[in-house]
Amino acid sequence: MKSLVLVDYGRFELRDAPLPPIGPRDVLVRVKACGICGSDVHGMDGSTGRRRPPVIMGHEAAGVIAATGAEVTGWKAGDRVTFDSTVYCGECGWCREGRVNLCDNRRVLGVSCDEYRRDGAFAEYVAVPQHILYRLPDNLRFEQAAMAEPLSVAVHAMRRASLLPGAAALVVGSGMIGLLIVQVLHAAGCERVLAADIDLARLDLARKLGAHHIVDARDTASALAAIMNHTGARGVDSAFEAVGIAPAIALAVKSLRKGGSLVMVGNISPHVDVPLQDVVARELTLCGSCASAGEYPDCLDMIARGAVNVDPLISAIVPLEQGPTWFARLYNKEPGLMKVILTP
Numbered sequence: 001m002k003s004l005v006l007v008d009y010g011r012f013e014l015r016d017a018p019l020p021p022i023g024p025r026d027v028l029v030r031v032k033a034c035g036i037c038g039s040d041v042h043g044m045d046g047s048t049g050r051r052r053p054p055v056i057m058g059h060e061a062a063g064v065i066a067a068t069g070a071e072v073t074g075w076k077a078g079d080r081v082t083f084d085s086t087v088y089c090g091e092c093g094w095c096r097e098g099r100v101n102l103c104d105n106r107r108v109l110g111v112s113c114d115e116y117r118r119d120g121a122f123a124e125y126v127a128v129p130q131h132i133l134y135r136l137p138d139n140l141r142f143e144q145a146a147m148a149e150p151l152s153v154a155v156h157a158m159r160r161a162s163l164l165p166g167a168a169a170l171v172v173g174s175g176m177i178g179l180l181i182v183q184v185l186h187a188a189g190c191e192r193v194l195a196a197d198i199d200l201a202r203l204d205l206a207r208k209l210g211a212h213h214i215v216d217a218r219d220t221a222s223a224l225a226a227i228m229n230h231t232g233a234r235g236v237d238s239a240f241e242a243v244g245i246a247p248a249i250a251l252a253v254k255s256l257r258k259g260g261s262l263v264m265v266g267n268i269s270p271h272v273d274v275p276l277q278d279v280v281a282r283e284l285t286l287c288g289s290c291a292s293a294g295e296y297p298d299c300l301d302m303i304a305r306g307a308v309n310v311d312p313l314i315s316a317i318v319p320l321e322q323g324p325t326w327f328a329r330l331y332n333k334e335p336g337l338m339k340v341i342l343t344p
Helices: 038-043 148-161 176-187 200-208 220-230 246-255 276-281 296-304 320-331
Strands: 002-008 011-016 026-035 060-068 080-083 125-129 133-135 168-172 192-197 213-216 236-241 256-264 285-288 314-319 339-343
Touching: 002 320, 011 320, 026 080, 038 320, 060 125, 060 148, 133 296, 148 176, 148 236, 148 256, 148 296, 168 176, 168 246, 176 192, 176 200, 192 200, 192 220, 200 213, 213 220, 220 246, 236 246, 246 256, 246 276, 314 320, 320 339
Parallel strands: 168 192, 168 236, 192 213, 236 256, 256 285, 314 339
Antiparallel strands: 002 011, 026 060, 026 125, 026 339, 060 080, 080 133
């Protein structure tokens, strides 16, 4: 099969690879669309330690079942599907609690690190266990279905905040996940959704996708003053940090009302400074949000009925052969580029 292989840090090759074997409870999926995730872009240079060559990356995908293992039930060749990026065991304590994103035996498609190596979906075919499959609504295009994975991250983050009716929320960072969180909050009926970023073009998109107020975060003091102005000097009830750097986290913390909550989604930096006295003195709640845990059906439904619009976030749909070029453009932070989807 045709596959896009990270053969060395920063270098891809289109290679012929053997079909991935399937176990008795696995299915073989003919990949129709697979998005380039920010974690793939950050990982291609070795900086994250989770994309060690050689590896076939890719975990935001959708396609058609080509073959099924002997013990697979409820699925057949020809079914249109997407699948979780996380391969969880379903048996450990975390899985039994429904927190499959914390599975003790967790594996992620397209990731290679110290603990494991699992090829992903930048290829004509990928093998996945049947228990991570989800059926596509009839009106959903494959490239839209591939967006269910990042959308599931946004929905999971919103649910970590336990927003109350009438809440005001701030999303710091208007990249892919931040813009999806903006839409999810709007769809959930959040009364005031604020979006903050240093990129004015992305802020304009945030406004079009449902943000009630946008905040230029190039100057922290001015940004904080604007947030307080939009909230009657009270601060927001919840903030979502979708970047993963210290200045963004500091702005999110300082924007919260007393007793407010911060959900941390971004993780570019392994270590950041946190305004500790603000957290303690105002009794703030800080929590992490990792991947997703069963939100796929809701996400597919939201896209299918138009509650979340993923089309403006898709910058290009290109053949797998063009993957190296588009990886380079994303890595070099070409202005205006959001999601690039490869079609094997």
